[in-house]
Amino acid sequence: MLKLKQFILPNISHFIRRISTSAQLRHEESFVHRDSADNNANTPFEFTEANMMRIAAIIQNYPEGAQRSAVSSCVDIVQRQMGWVPISAMHKIAEILSMPRMRVYEWCTFYTMTKRRFRGKYNVKVCVTTPCMLRGSDIILQAVEQATCCCAGSLSEDGMFGVDTVQCAGACANAPVLVVDDDYYEDVTVCDVQNIIQAIKCGNIPPPGPQSGRFSCEPICGPTTLCECPPGPGFCIQPALLK
The missing domain is CATH 3.40.30.10 (Glutaredoxin)
Known part of the structure; x- marks a missing residue:
């Protein structure tokens, strides 16, 4: 009769997966709009005449029925006119571009360069x-x-x-x-x-x-490559090929 071998379980701590996590970084604004005294559907907003002309010209860049592609430009124009983008302006953009308001909300909450509250002058x-x-x-x-x-x-x-x-x-x-x-x-x-x-x-x-004095993004210590005049025609070419 075969003897059953005794199996000794190894230390279970060897099988516990070590998980390392870092602190979560969150945007300072909620993705969900909350009405406030200065940001609600009744917040006064109208495009200036000059900005309406800009929007009309931008819309002409897109085929008929695809004018919603101008949403990013319209949001930027609002932000340059007011300094931020209230929800009433989002409604106005949706109306001009004949698109659902939700699509404008999605754009404004996805791109963090859109300021959905006043962020100072x-x-x-x-x-x-x-x-x-x-x-x-x-x-x-x-x-x-x-x-x-x-x-x-x-x-x-x-x-x-x-x-x-x-x-x-x-x-x-x-x-x-x-x-x-x-x-x-x-x-x-x-x-x-x-x-x-x-x-x-x-x-x-x-x-x-x-602010350091350099012109662009060149090395701050000065050029490190291509510091000599380039060689002329025929450099490193076999003499037989020059005949």
């Missing part, structure tokens, strides 16, 4: 993604909050500044990056932040671009 955005973080974006954010007198996600008391953090401003080679409305300020330092905010307070718009 000047919206200051600090990039906090990895390249900027490695170059000191946390210190830059602190300098912005101190210079504007408001914390990230809030407004200054006079409504002049609204500070936000963003994920990848798309100028990683020029980190850290500070964006004021449509203007990019790159290679910024704490002193640059103070000078930029102070100039805006005085009614000026500082020249955008790299």
Whole structure:
């Protein structure tokens, strides 16, 4: 009769999967609209005559029945006219483009560049993604909050500044990056932040671009390749082929 072997179960902790998680990053705004005193279906909004002409010209770029493709341009025009996009403006866009209101809601809640609440006369955005973080974006954010007198996600008391953090401003080679409305300020330092905010307070718009002196996104230490004149015709070609 065969003897049953005794099986010893190994330590069960060896089979427990080790799971590592990181903190969740959430957008500061809810995707679901909540009526407020200044943002509801009755909030007054009408396109200016000039903007209506712009929208009519944009719609002509699309075939008949596909005018909803102009929704992104219409949302941008609203934001440039008002500084933000209330839900009443979304309704107006849906009416002009003959599309369901829900489709406009979807667009505005998906793209974070759409401001669905007032974010100040000047919206200051600090990039906090990895390249900027490695170059000191946390210190830059602190300098912005101190210079504007408001914390990230809030407004200054006079409504002049609204500070936000963003994920990848798309100028990683020029980190850290500070964006004021449509203007990019790159290679910024704490002193640059103070000078930029102070100039805006005085009614000026500082020249955008790299603040370090470089022209674009070339190496900050200077050119490292193609520093010599290129060789002439016939370089490294066999002599027999030159006959």
